[in-house]
Amino acid sequence: MHPLIRTILQRLALGGIALFAVSVVVFSALEFLPGDFATSVLGRNATPETVEAFRDELGLNLPPAERYLGWIGGVLRGDLGHSFAGRAFTPRAVSDIVLPRLANTLFLAAITAAIAVPVALLLGLMAALYRNTRFDRIVNAATLSTVAMPEFLVAYLVILVLAVKLPAFYAMSTLSPGMDLTEKLQAVALPVLTLSLVIIAHMMRMTRAAIIGVLASPYIEMARLKGVRPWRVILRHALPNALAPIVNVIAFSLAYLVVGVVVTEVVFVYPGIGQTMVDAVRNRDIPVVQACTLIFAATYILLNLLADIISIATSPRLLHAK
């Protein structure tokens, strides 16, 4: 087998194992969550018998191993289970709650990534090319200050300037069914801007640092002595050898866009998966929390796996074995 394929298969298997481990941890962690869903739904005045009956109905009295197998088996079949909340009236499938929200989150993440990643790469490459010039210093100072500010502050500043002082965009990003793409884009403009400001800094600085690290190599001096132009030195000679750390930080930023944007969602009242999870934790709606956590973990593992595979696949030593 080609060593590259073998390495990729190894990584995939490791990713699978990691995902399984996470599912066990998620499940057991929620076991230790203080409080009880049945008590909190039925109120303090409910008789122990009623609570017990309710627990039986939810399956909470089965042994943990059995409940884990039931849950994970369902997940593997695409069934995330039923939400505890609302059971008193009509049972709601977890997927009905989570998936639309996930779609919203992915939409926001995709738009942000499509803008932030190219901008960050370009700024990083330019900062490396014109390092220690005024351009480099300004870009560095600007990105450092956006990353140093808490997200909610960035979000409010963005609202203050672009929705209040110069009312170009909406301060609230509520999505409603039947909006077409243009309307949706207008709605998410400010959260996209906020998130971009937050993630560009990391990616840009890593790009700059990785490229500058490679620029000290003898093959870069050689390229210059061959008369290669500065931009080509950066793009063709430095970038391919600096790809691994850059890809890793991009993967990390993309994962953050799915997993870590709850503050931004709250500020802009955006119906994303982060809010859903926070609500579910507050209501002790364990199936929803489990589903969200598993999705978050899978996102992290998948993106990091992808970054790993890309950095392995761009290493000529692995790609072209002796």
Added chain:
Amino acid sequence: MASDTGHLLEIRGLRIEGESDGQWSTLLHGVDLTLRRGEVLGLVGESGAGKSTLGLAALGHIRPGCRITGGSVRFDGIDLLALPESDRLKLRGSRISYVAQSAAASFNPAHALLPQTVETAVQHRLMPLQTARQVAVAQYRRLQLPKPDTIGTRYPHQVSGGQLQRVMTAMAMHCGPDLIVFDEPTTALDVTTQVEVLAAIREAVEARGTAAIYITHDLAVVAQMAHRIMVMRHGSLVEEAPTSAILAAPQEEYTRSLWAVRELVKPDQPSAAAPLMTIEGLDFSYGRNGAKALEGITLTIPRGRTLAVVGESGSGKSTLGRVIAGLNVPTAGRITLDGQSLPPALRLRSRDLRRRIQLVHQSADTALNPRQTVAELIARPLELFHRLRGRATAARVNELLDMIELGPRYADRLPSELSGGQKQRVNIARGLAAGPELMICDEVTSALDQLVQEGILRMLLDLQAQLGISYFFITHDISTVRAIADEVVVMNRGRIVESGPRAEVLSPPHHPYTELLLGSTPEMRPDWLTDVLAARKAGQQAES
């Protein structure tokens, strides 16, 4: 555009300064250099003499952290220093090109060789891509590379060092430049590979009538290549003369000292009766099913004498040293120290056994902890093996510093405040501090300048006479063998091909591999390379 004087390159009064730790120091003190068309100029000197700085200046390039404070560089009448960078780029690679010391580091690992070879021609629109490829393949063929039609599709890590160096020469010659700067192109290569690369470079340069600046620290090498030689030291010119004149009658004492090591010969001494160490039928392989890195090694290390182990890189010299040190565990065979059987693995050896065998690494730069002072570095084995404390340690450290000819004033310095030779002395002192009976010296002088090498070899000989230590001395350099060895072992591909007293091994009849090694060591006469090539050709014809 022909210049008035007919000179291809004229450097006048060039001053370059370099910055380190905020201090500017002068690298070149107003150097003049003149090169005619088609002439090969040798630039010789120790490291830090400013050879590379001068060589790069011929391309109008200065390294980051350096600045030009005076003088001019005119190439074919063009003032390179006054030219805007974008115009200099057009000259580089096409009319003036560069061959770097380490081809392995100077090729971009992310791209195959052919696109790198043709890059200048294609980017500067000097040739269409198809033509450029054909020219490159023709160059590969001229430089006697194996499979010239397909070698360009390979990546740098897939090709040997000697081949890479020739590909780099092909790359430098690709656009038919007027001037090539060769910066120590064979320094990183084995002697046997060096001969091939030197021959290929010389032939290619002669065939096109290309002018060249050939930079090296090895006078014997440059004597084969250059019409004229400039000797440099501390950024200034020491001596300049035609090659034959400088070899026959060097005017300056410094020039003579450049071959100091070659004149050092250890007097013959009879070996003591009982050997210090014997090795019998030793095998070693990396990994459980790996190929054998060492096979059937049998040798004895005489007491109070030096056993030199010679061979090319990859011959298993260092691996054997690590086996003796206990770092590699052999798969078969037996080692005795002083008549007692020696446990193979380091963890099975008692502290006293570990003390008796010490390993000194090739590169003092990486072997010394940069955050420890000289005193801390040397004190560590004293505390570990001799349980010395406080004042006793300090006194012993000072004694050792005297023994390595540095003196107590170096005790509080950090490795970064020492020169390469001083670092290597500290590295040796650390080994001595343990009080060993056997010291494994792994290429300890290879990275050093000739004069510094001579100093360290003399010191090692003195220490041996005083302390009666045995050296297991790993080297690839025949002159070092002459200087230090009593017994010699020649290794090739993990086996011993010849062994015996130095005088026997170094005088005929030789094993064919020893013959090859000895024959590939450059000699101080301009016709050496021509003679070697002629002899090999004759040998090949006789065979076929």
